[in-house]
Amino acid sequence: MDLIVVGLNHRTASVEVRERVAYDDREVQGVLARARSDEVLSEAILLSTCNRTEFYGLSNDNGSAEMYIRGLIAATKQVDLTAHPGYAYTLTRLESVRHLLRVAAGLDSLVLGESQILGQVRRAHELGVESGACGLTLNRLLQSAILVGRRVRNETSIGAGAVSVASAAAELAGKIFRDLSARSVLLIGVGEMGTLTARHMVERGVSKLTIANRTFHKAEELARELGGTALPLDRLESALAVADIAISSTAATTPIVSRKLMESIVGKRGGKPLVIIDIAVPRDFEASIGELDGVFLHDIDDMNLLVDRNLVKRRAEIPKAETIVEQEVEAFMAWRASLAAAPVIKKLRERVEELRSHEVERHRKRFCGNDREQVDLLTESLVNKILHPVMTRVREWGEEGHLGALRIDALYEAFDLERPDRDDEE
Amino acid sequence: MVGFLNALNILLPTLYALLWADYALLFFRNDPFAERTAPLLLRITVSFHALFLGLWTVTYHHFPIASVFEANSVLAFSVATLYLLIETRIGVRTTGFFIIGIVVAFQLVSSAAVEPPSTFSGLLWEPAFMVHVFTALLGYSGLAVSAVYGLLYLMLFYDIKKHRFGLIYKQLPSLEIMASFTYRSASLGLAFLTVAMVGGFALLMRVYGTYWSWDPKLMTTCIAWLIYSLGLGASRIWGWSPKRVAFTSIAGFTVILFSLVIVNLVLTRFHVFV
Numbered sequence: 157m158d159l160i161v162v163g164l165n166h167r168t169a170s171v172e173v174r175e176r177v178a179y180d181d182r183e184v185q186g187v188l189a190r191a192r193s194d195e196v197l198s199e200a201i202l203l204s205t206c207n208r209t210e211f212y213g214l215s216n217d218n219g220s221a222e223m224y225i226r227g228l229i230a231a232t233k234q235v236d237l238t239a240h241p242g243y244a245y246t247l248t249r250l251e252s253v254r255h256l257l258r259v260a261a262g263l264d265s266l267v268l269g270e271s272q273i274l275g276q277v278r279r280a281h282e283l284g285v286e287s288g289a290c291g292l293t294l295n296r297l298l299q300s301a302i303l304v305g306r307r308v309r310n311e312t313s314i315g316a317g318a319v320s321v322a323s324a325a326a327e328l329a330g331k332i333f334r335d336l337s338a339r340s341v342l343l344i345g346v347g348e349m350g351t352l353t354a355r356h357m358v359e360r361g362v363s364k365l366t367i368a369n370r371t372f373h374k375a376e377e378l379a380r381e382l383g384g385t386a387l388p389l390d391r392l393e394s395a396l397a398v399a400d401i402a403i404s405s406t407a408a409t410t411p412i413v414s415r416k417l418m419e420s421i422v423g424k425r426g427g428k429p430l431v432i433i434d435i436a437v438p439r440d441f442e443a444s445i446g447e448l449d450g451v452f453l454h455d456i457d458d459m460n461l462l463v464d465r466n467l468v469k470r471r472a473e474i475p476k477a478e479t480i481v482e483q484e485v486e487a488f489m490a491w492r493a494s495l496a497a498a499p500v501i502k503k504l505r506e507r508v509e510e511l512r513s514h515e516v517e518r519h520r521k522r523f524c525g526n527d528r529e530q531v532d533l534l535t536e537s538l539v540n541k542i543l544h545p546v547m548t549r550v551r552e553w554g555e556e557g558h559l560g561a562l563r564i565d566a567l568y569e570a571f572d573l574e575r576p577d578r579d580d581e582e
Numbered sequence: 583m584v585g586f587l588n589a590l591n592i593l594l595p596t597l598y599a600l601l602w603a604d605y606a607l608l609f610f611r612n613d614p615f616a617e618r619t620a621p622l623l624l625r626i627t628v629s630f631h632a633l634f635l636g637l638w639t640v641t642y643h644h645f646p647i648a649s650v651f652e653a654n655s656v657l658a659f660s661v662a663t664l665y666l667l668i669e670t671r672i673g674v675r676t677t678g679f680f681i682i683g684i685v686v687a688f689q690l691v692s693s694a695a696v697e698p699p700s701t702f703s704g705l706l707w708e709p710a711f712m713v714h715v716f717t718a719l720l721g722y723s724g725l726a727v728s729a730v731y732g733l734l735y736l737m738l739f740y741d742i743k744k745h746r747f748g749l750i751y752k753q754l755p756s757l758e759i760m761a762s763f764t765y766r767s768a769s770l771g772l773a774f775l776t777v778a779m780v781g782g783f784a785l786l787m788r789v790y791g792t793y794w795s796w797d798p799k800l801m802t803t804c805i806a807w808l809i810y811s812l813g814l815g816a817s818r819i820w821g822w823s824p825k826r827v828a829f830t831s832i833a834g835f836t837v838i839l840f841s842l843v844i845v846n847l848v849l850t851r852f853h854v855f856v
Binding site: 334462 | 751
């Protein structure tokens with residue numbers, strides 16, 4: 157039985173293609189149930205996120221398995237991957253294991269080290285178990301993937317630091333305020349980047365959002381969408397006097413807030429700090445405003461600097477994360493190999509036990525009462541002592557690849573043991 | 583028992599130095615091993631320190647406050663204990679490097695020269711005197727911690743203002759958290775210092791028949807008390823910014839340090855009990 161993954165991701169397929177082959181939870185369960193009943197794959201898991209759709213399977217014949225998975229995607233999503241060979245990739249055995257573990261570690265993500273993927277891997281595991289398509293091997297593989305995801309996030313800093321302008325702005329505000337949920341945000345202008353930043357702040361749980369814009373109805377529309385309050389731009393001064401965080405991204409060609417105006421606003425704030433994220437180009441706030449006490453003024457260059465530094469730090473953590481992935485790949489492969497030794501150990505023990513009990517039974521009449529019990533104990537102990545080193549060696553052979561397989565084969569021959577069928581091995 | 587105490591006297595600065603190294607690894611390299619071991623080592627070290635102070639009291643029949651060197655150990659213990667409480671409260675370990683740094687300094691000074699005095703003043707067993715000295719030491723601890731958080735506050739404040747996003751920016755908790763601990767530690771320290779000063783004036787009256795003496799330690803402590811009272815009062819009444827409170831805390835602790843080091847060793851007339 158071999159592992160296989162057939163999938164596509166943000167590197168191989170455009171968002172138009174990815175969104176066509178994305179599966180929601182209900183669809184995943186349906187597809188897994190179908191895969192189970194079709195019996196081409198003995199086990200299956202489907203990982204579907206906005207950046208990837210990947211089928212993991214276990215089968216006797218990888219060629220058939222690949223064709224089956226591609227056919228399943230074509231049947232359920234009407235996307236013929238064979239017509240666009242560049243979209244999809246197929247990995248088998250060790251490479252498929254390594255791939256899933258790298259995915260769970262965030263090493264294969266669009267944003268390096270992002271943590272959402274770990275939850276998605278966990279969800280794929282749950283759906284696989286619920287649908288009954290996830291068996292012994294994929295269950296163990298998914299557990300290894302989740303373990304890698306956790307280890308990488310705990311033992312490295314690959315997920316640390318903001319890597320988008322919106323999250324960098326939230327990170328900066330978080331360096332000034334203990335808890336963003338108790339803070340109010342003022343969005344000035346409804347530019348794309350500013351809106352994205354405000355949306356991120358709302359997701360971080362800010363208590364109040366006010367949107368000030370020259371075109372009032374646009375402010376109203378966005379306020380409805382984000383759950384805030386709209387304000388005409390001429391009331392900016394009073395809004396700045398009470399806000400904790402101001403995000404500005406208007407299309408104005410000259411600064412809309414002068415130092416003089418800000419000095420009067422600071423006077424009304426009673427010493428409360430104000431964080432201004434001015435991501436407009438040209439800037440909306442005069443640069444010298446940053447010199448005022450209690451005002452932390454940062455522009456788009458600061459945000460880009462923060463993002464770049466964090467990305468460099470994340471990239472520096474890749475070798476550590478790859479080491480963890482390799483450790484767990486090795487552990488998983490060793491576990492897989494050890495499975496080959498399990499049937500022969502079981503058969504050998506059964507054979508020796510059969511001989512022991514037969515011989516004890518044959519001579520039972522020669523012993524009385526207590527002695528019979530003692531003979532049982534003695535022979536059982538003898539058998540265990542003889543078998544123990546053999547079992548240890550057999551387990552080691554199970555992890556030795558081809559040579560180990562030959563040795564195990566010789567053991568079947570030597571003791572004339574019945575060979576298990578392939579399903580038993582799994 | 584004396585041999586065990588001597589061993590503990592060597593062990594304590596060693597443990598604190600190891601702890602400091604652990605916090606340094608955590609601050610500079612985000613070391614996961616240090617992240618796991620530092621809180622445990624902190625608890626172990628503080629426990630050993632408590633044992634040391636208890637055994638010293640039993641063995642030498644006085645609380646370890648008879649000399650500057652003994653008092654330094656009590657000071658190190660109370661700063662470490664206060665930090666342990668703060669770390670447990672906020673769950674941030676990256677400030678440990680700075681706080682434990684001063685604990686190492688206090689304990690090294692103590693361990694290097696501490697010796698049980700052959701004779702000491704009977705005052706050391708007086709409850710009023712013990713309250714006076716212990717509250718003074720607890721006050722100093724609070725003020726020391728406040729000064730460190732005040733300094734860290736200012737470092738982060740200016741880094742953010744000047745758009746420097748380096749190690750300080752990355753590792754320290756928010757300005758609001760540090761402002762809160764600067765203020766709270768200073769308030770706690772000031773409260774203990776106030777009790778110590780009231781007790782001190784009462785003792786002065788009993789021993790010398792006057793409420794005032796031009797003793798340099800007394801004067802510097804009064805100056806520090808005034809600085810802290812002004813800073814904390816202004817923050818509460820006039821809404822002084824955390825930045826001003828941080829400057830006040832650092833200024834106040836500079837006076838306290840002067841009082842602890844220069845005045846204690848060189849100038850004092852009556853703050854000696856051996």
